[in-house]
Amino acid sequence: MSYNIHIQRQEISALFDLKGPSEALQEWAGKHLPVFPSHPNSKTIKDEMELSFIGRNHWILRAPLSQEQSLAGRLMPESCPSDISIVRISDTLTFFGISGPDAPEVMAIACPLDLHASVFLEGMITYSEVFGIKALVSHYDGGFEFAVEQSFGDMIVDYLNRAIT
Amino acid sequence: MMLIHCPFCGKRSESEFIYGGPVGADRPNPDAVSDAQWVEYLTVTPNPLGPVQEKWWHARGCGEWLTIWRDTRTHDIVEAPENAQ
Numbered sequence: 001m002s003y004n005i006h007i008q009r010q011e012i013s014a015l016f017d018l019k020g021p022s023e024a025l026q027e028w029a030g031k032h033l034p035v036f037p038s039h040p041n042s043k044t045i046k047d048e049m050e051l052s053f054i055g056r057n058h059w060i061l062r063a064p065l066s067q068e069q070s071l072a073g074r075l076m077p078e079s080c081p082s083d084i085s086i087v088r089i090s091d092t093l094t095f096f097g098i099s100g101p102d103a104p105e106v107m108a109i110a111c112p113l114d115l116h117a118s119v120f121l122e123g124m125i126t127y128s129e130v131f132g133i134k135a136l137v138s139h140y141d142g143g144f145e146f147a148v149e150q151s152f153g154d155m156i157v158d159y160l161n162r163a164i165t
Numbered sequence: 166m167m168l169i170h171c172p173f174c175g176k177r178s179e180s181e182f183i184y185g186g187p188v189g190a191d192r193p194n195p196d197a198v199s200d201a202q203w204v205e206y207l208t209v210t211p212n213p214l215g216p217v218q219e220k221w222w223h224a225r226g227c228g229e230w231l232t233i234w235r236d237t238r239t240h241d242i243v244e245a246p247e248n249a250q
Contacts, residue, residue, distance in 0.1 A: 040173050040227070055227035056173055112178035126174060127226045129181055134225040 003164045005100035009157065010145070012090060014068035016061040016075060020084030025059070028084060032074040033061065041126040043138075052125045054136065065090065093136065094153040096160070099143030107144050109163045111137060115144070131159045167235075167242060173227045185220030187211045188232055214238060216246050 018025055022036050030036075034046035037053040044051050049063040049071075063071055068090055077086040098107060107115050110130045114120060117139075125138035133156070136147040148156055167179040187210050195203055211217055216234045223229045236243045 056229060058228070112180055114176075127228075128177070129225050132180075 003100075003102035003106050005098055005102045005106050005164060006143075007157075007160055007164075008097040008099075009153065010095035010097055012065050013093075013095065014061075014063040014065050014071055015088070015090045015093060016071065016077070017087045017089045018059040018061060018085070020057055022057070022059075024081065024084045028080055029075050029086070032071070041124050043123065043125050052136075052138075054125065054127055060089075060136070092150060093147040094150045094156075095145055095147045096156065097143060097145050098160075103143045106160070106163055107137075110159070111135070111146075113137060115139070131156065167240070169221060169223075169231075169233060169242065171223045171226060171229055172231055173229050174223065177223070177226055181223060181225040182221045183224045185222050185230065188218040188220055212237075216243055216249075218245070218249070 018029075026033075026036060034044040034049055034051040036059070037044045037051060040053055042053055048067070049061060052060045052062070054060055061071070061075075068088070072088060075086050077088060080086050104115055111128055113126070113128045120126075120139050122139050122141060125136065127134060128137050129135060130137065130146050130148060133148050133152050138145045168176045169179055169182055170176050189210060190206060193202065193206055198206070214237060216236050218232055218234050220230060220232055223231070234243050234245050234249070235241070
């Protein structure tokens with residue numbers, strides 16, 4: 001059986017892993033970030049930057065790679081207070097976009113999440129599994145996106161190709 | 166497959182979690198208990214026929230540690246017994 005989907009391995013993004021109390025993070029870098037999302041596994045967007053709330057006191061900031069240096073300059077990870085942590089992780093994750101009419105079918109093969117649109121709402125983002133590997137999964141208009149560790153990227157391409165043919 | 170309720174993410178597949186063992190007794194003061202009681206604390210883990218409290222780690226999720234009560238007879242996640250501490 002073949003599926004009507006489009007798989008795209010995305011270019012590297014600028015990624016920063018933010019940990020600590022939200023008040024402390026906002027005090028240190030709030031003016032450079034989107035508004036902090038209030039609901040677990042949701043995200044906010046501002047000027048091409050996405051701030052995702054993916055764990056208790058844990059956020060991931062994503063932006064185009066062209067903004068990486070300027071963001072690092074503004075967030076100043078090396079000199080942040082001891083109660084927060086800001087780490088550049090741009091080269092640790094590789095993103096895949098899965099779009100098309102059969103995208104939910106293929107994602108259902110790969111991922112144990114309840115991906116129905118009434119449960120995993122558009123705009124939600126969460127850590128889960130894709131083919132048994134920890135992955136950051138999000139739902140956007142027309143499809144899904146997920147990120148796995150870079151080193152698993154080629155293996156995930158292989159798994160996806162096997163799943164859709 | 167069990168669906169485990171994560172306090173941050175909601176109900177998730179068991180496959181996203183790693184079992185962290187049963188919730189044991191609080192660590193006693195080794196100077197205030199007998200050798201037998203100390204050995205029991207170190208080596209005997211709860212293994213009841215019925216509800217047991219367990220620790221689970223949402224390792225392939227948000228990273229939260231949580232405790233649940235699971236009935237060893239049915240494998241169902243259940244409410245805490247009334248006499249639970």
